[in-house]
Amino acid sequence: MLNMTAPKILAFAGSSRGASLNKLLLAVAAEGARAAGADVTLVDLRDYPMPIYDGDDEMRSGVPGNALALRGLIADHDALLVATPEYNGSVSALLKNALDWCSRPVDGEDGLLPYRGKMVGLLAASMGPFGGIRAVAHARGIFSKMGAVVLPDEVLLAQAQQAFDAGGNLLNETSRKLARQLGANLAVQAARYAA
């Protein structure tokens, strides 16, 4: 680690369901980041419910409290670790909606400020044969558009419904290693970027 303080990583999955395969994969990468010295905050988007973005609602009531809270968390961390499901070839509406709300200007502050220069590590677990490659490509485009710096490496877990044991452990050693490595790389890059 290059700097004295541990990099702060915010980790979340684009799926809210309790048995989410993306949450399981995210946990492996988060463990890798912790082992590399990062301070990882794992949040569940289920705990930040927000309506589908509507400009009229925003005019009337402003940005919802949960979006403000999540935006604050994003701003407060050096890097984001994000596992996205693939829904019909793209990221989940849950993930995109949260990112959109968190990109709105607040109190005259540039809406995209929390994202700018933020290091992002991407993963996907999908039940399909391509491991969510289309969702990750879209997520890469979205985060880049918002000014974040996405790591070139990514982790794709295909047929993820068969990838974990009953205790939620990732069975394949190579997949485990790759997910942990992504978390560790993010920790190192975030520390370097912050220094």
Ligand SMILES: Cc1cc2nc3c(=O)[nH]c(=O)nc-3n(C[C@H](O)[C@H](O)[C@H](O)COP(=O)(O)O)c2cc1C
């Ligand atoms: C609306 C919907 C669309 C889906 N589309 C895809 C898809 O395009 N590609 C794919 O690999 N899996 C697709 N799936 C299956 C997901 O990979 C699977 O539900 C996965 O477990 C979701 O992630 P989670 O376990 O983290 O909730 C889709 C599932 C849903 C509900």
